Amino acid sequence: MEFGHFLSALTPLNLGLALFGVIAGTVVGSIPGLTATMALAVLVPITFSMEPASALILLGAIYTGAIYGGAYSAILLNTPGTPSAIATTFDGYPMAKRGDGDLAVALACFASVFGGMVGAIALLFLAPPLSKVALAFGPVEYFWLSVFGLSLIASLSDGNLAKGLAGGAFGMILSTVGVAEISADIRLTFGSQVLIGGFGVVGALIGLYCIPVLIDLVAVPDRHLKVEDDVKSVRIGEAYRIAMKSKFNLVRSSVIGTVVGILPGAGGSVAGLVAYSEAKRTAKPGQKFGEGEPDGILATESANNATVGGGFIPTLVLGIPGTPPDAIVLGALLIQGVRTGPSMFSQSGSIVYTFIYGLIIATILMLPAGLLIGRYAYKSIVSIPKAVLVPAVGFMTIIGTFAIHNSVSDVFIMLSLGVFGWVVARFGFKASPIVLGLILGPIAEQGFVQGWTIGAATNNLLGMFFGRPISQGILAFTLITLFLPLFLERKHRKTARKTNQ
C-alpha cells in the first residue's frame, strides 16, 4: 500500500494504457451486444508480452470504461449497452426524449466516476475484511436479494400491479428455458434446439428494449429526441450541481454497488436495480422516478461502476471471481505467474497494489474521456437523420446479437422477443418487469433450490429461510419498499380528508 506502488502505476506507458483502455471500453460498452467480457478475452493474448501490472491496468481500464459506456445507449436509445445499465433506461431515456440527453450523459459520467472511486478505494483499503461479505451470503441470502430486486416491479408497473407481476413471472419462466443451470433437466424447449441455450440476457435486452424503439421510430415522422433550439455541448456545470445536491444518493448507491459487487452471484445489473430501488424508496416529494428523474441515473450509474472495484475484492482476496470480466482478469494473472487466491495479497502484493492504483487512475481519466465521448455520442445521435439512425441501429442489433454466440438463432430469438415485447407493451405489459424476471429468476431459483436442499437435509427449513440475520435484514427492506408507499399514501389521504373537513 506504500506510495511506491502508486508511482510505479504512474509511468507514461501505464497512463497511456489506462487512457486507451477507458476509451476503448466506453466504446465497447456503448454498443449493445458487445460486452466487456468479449473485449477482455480478445485482449488477453496481447498482454502476454507486457509487464503484469501494465497488462492488468489495461484490462481493468477497459472493464470500468465498458460499464460506463453502457449508459450511452441506455440514455440515447433506451437500450442498455450492458446489463448493468438497465435501470439507467428508466429515467435516462425519458430525459433524452424531452431534450435533456446531454445533461443525462454528463450525470452518468459524474456518477460513474464517483461510484468507481468508491469501489476502488474500498478495494484498496478494505478488501480483506469486506471479502467476508461474499462468504456470509449463502443461498438463502441470494434468494431474498432477488426477491428484493423483484419488489421493484411493484413500482415499475404504473399502477397495474397484476400486469407487472405477470410480466415478472413471465420473465422468470423465460429464464428457465434451456438446459437448467444447477439441476439436470432441459426445460421448455419443446424439442427445439434453437432454445437449448435459453434466452440470454444480452440478446433479450436488445430485443425487448431496442426493437420496440425502432418500431415506434419508423412509424411516425417525428424526430427521435427532442432538441433544444441551440444544441449546447454537454451541460457539465448543470450536471455537476445536480450531482452535488444528491451527494447522499451518490454515497449510498456507491456503497450498495460495492457491497453487491462483492457478491459473486449478483453483479452490476443487480447492483443498479437495488440502488435504483433504494433511491426511489427515499424519493423526495417532488421527484418523479421513471419520468426522467436525474437521481435515478445517479443511483444506477454510481452503483454499477462501484461493482468494478467491489467485484475485484473476492477475486483478489479469495480467488473467487465476482463477474465474468473479473474471471478473465484472474486468468490473465494466472498466466502472468501470479498465484491467485488467499495468498495473493501477501505474496504478489506489489502487482496487486499497482493494479488497484491503475484502476483508480483509469477511473479518474474516465471523467475527461467520458465527458468528451459523451458529447460526441449525444451530438451524433441527435444530428443523424432518423432515416439513417434507424437502419444503423438495426444493423448494430443484428451484428451485436450474432456476436454473443456467433449464432443466427440468437438473432432470430432477439427479433422475435422484440416484436413480442412491442406488442405486449402496447397493452400494458411493459418490458422492464419481464427483464427483471429474466435477470433475477436464475438467482432466485438457485438460491431457493440450494436453501431448500440444505434446510431439508438439516431439518431446519424455517430457520434456513427466516432465521438468518442477513436474510431478515433484506426481507425487512423488501417489506418496507413494498408497503411503506401504501402506508404513506393512506396516511396522506387521511390527513387530506381531515383538512377537507
Next chain:
Amino acid sequence: MINAPEANSQGQMGSLLVSFFFVIAGVVTLYDTTGYTDRDSQVFPQTVAIILIITASISLVTRFLKPSDEGGFGDGVWWRRCLLIAAMFLACFTMPYLGFLPAGAIAFAGGLIAAMHDRWSVGTVLLYWVSGAVTMVAFFSLFKFVLLVPLP
C-alpha cells in the same frame, strides 16, 4: 388511418388477448414441468407458472368486467413497421447463405426505406446509402477483424 371507436375496441380486445396469452403460457409451463426427471428443476417453474396464471387471470377478469379503451397500437404507419421487421427477419434467415454483409444490407435497406419520411432527393439518396455502406463496413470490420467474431 384508424378511427377512434375502432381503436377503443382494439385496446380492449388486445388487452384481453395478451392477458389470455400469458395464462396459456403459464399452463404450458405447468404441463412441461411434468416431464422433468429432477424435482429441483420443477419447483421453481411450477411456482412461477402459478403466479403467472393468477396474475394474468386477474388482469384478464378485471379488464373484462371493466372494459376500457386503454392500450392499442396507436397511430403510425403499419407498412413502415412491417417493412422494418420483415427486412430484419429476412436478413436473419438469409445470413447463412448470403454472408453477413449482404444480409445486413437487406436489413439496412429495409430500415432506411421504412424510416424515410422526407422526400427522396438525389443528394439524400447518395448521402444516406453511402453513409449506410460506410457504417456497415466499419462495424463489420470491427467485429470480424478486431474482435475476431467469425461472421459468415
Next chain:
Amino acid sequence: MLRRSILKIGAAFALAATFGTVAQAELDGPVNYIIPFGPGGESDISARLQQPYFKDKFGEDLVVSYQPGGGGAVGWASLNGLNGNGQTIMGVNLPHIIIQPAQKAVGFTTEDLNTFYMFHFTPDAIVVAADSPYETLADLVDDAKANPGQVTMSGSGKASANHLAQIKFDKMTGARTTYVPFKGTGASVTALLGNQVKAQWGYTTVGATQGEAVRLLAVAMEERHPLFPDVPTFKELGYDMVGGAYRGIALPNTASAETTKMWSDMIGEINADPAFRQKMLDGGFALLDVNADDMDDFIAARTEEYLADAREAGLIN
C-alpha cells in the same frame, strides 16, 4: 517469420518421417479457441495456460472466446456448422458431452463431435474448509453414517462429474450425504468457505487455488498428486474411485484427416512441454494424453461408465 517456417518445415518432416506422407494441413492466421462456458472455470484456465505455449511453438495466436449457454450444449451443437479448415477449435468436457445427449435431444451426439485430444483432467476430490472438524475422510464418512443426510456437500451442477462422484461414493460407503448443486466450481467453493455446506465435491484444482484456506481429504487419482503429497488417494483408503472431469478439444467434423492429425500432434506437443506440464500441475490439474487415434476407445469406455452411473441415479431414463 523465419522461425515459423523452420518450425513448419520441422513439423512436416516429423510427420513425413512417421507416416511417409507430407502433411498438407497448416495454420493460416490466428486460431479461434471457443470455450462453451463463461470465463473463470477449469476449462477456461487450462485453455489460458495453453495459449502462450501455442503462440511460442506454432507462431499463431490462440484466441480464446467464450460462448456460454446450456451448460456447454449450445457451443457443441453449433460446432459442426463452423468452418473445418482448422482455424476454429472448441473445448469439450466429459461427462457433459456424454450425459447431455443421453438426456434429451440437445443438437449433437457424442459421436458427432470430432474430439481429437483429451489433454487433462481435474481429479475429483473431497474438500473441506481449513477449520472443519473433519480431519480425515473417515471422519466425514462416520459423521455421514451417524447422521444420514445431514452432511451437506456442495458441487458444480447436477449430472456433472461432481454429482456422479457423490452418487458413486455414497454407494461405496453406504453413507448418505446431501448434494447441493451450485453454478460452477467457484460458487461451490464460496459456499464451502462460507460454511453454508460441510464439505465440497470439488477437484484438486480447488486445493491449488485456495491453498491454506481448505483441506483435501482424498483425491480420485491412481497415485497422489505431486502438489499434495500428503493427501491420500481414495484407492489408498479402500475406495476404488479414479476419475474426474476430463477436458479435450474438438474440431468441426468437416475437418480433413490431415487437419485433425495436425491438431492432435500440436496439442500433444504442448502437453509434452515440461514447462507447460509444471504449470498445469501447479494449478492442480492432472495431465492426460489421449490423441485422435485412441479417442474412440477412450470415449467408449467413459460412456459406458457414465451412463451406467447416471442411469442408476435416475438422472437419465
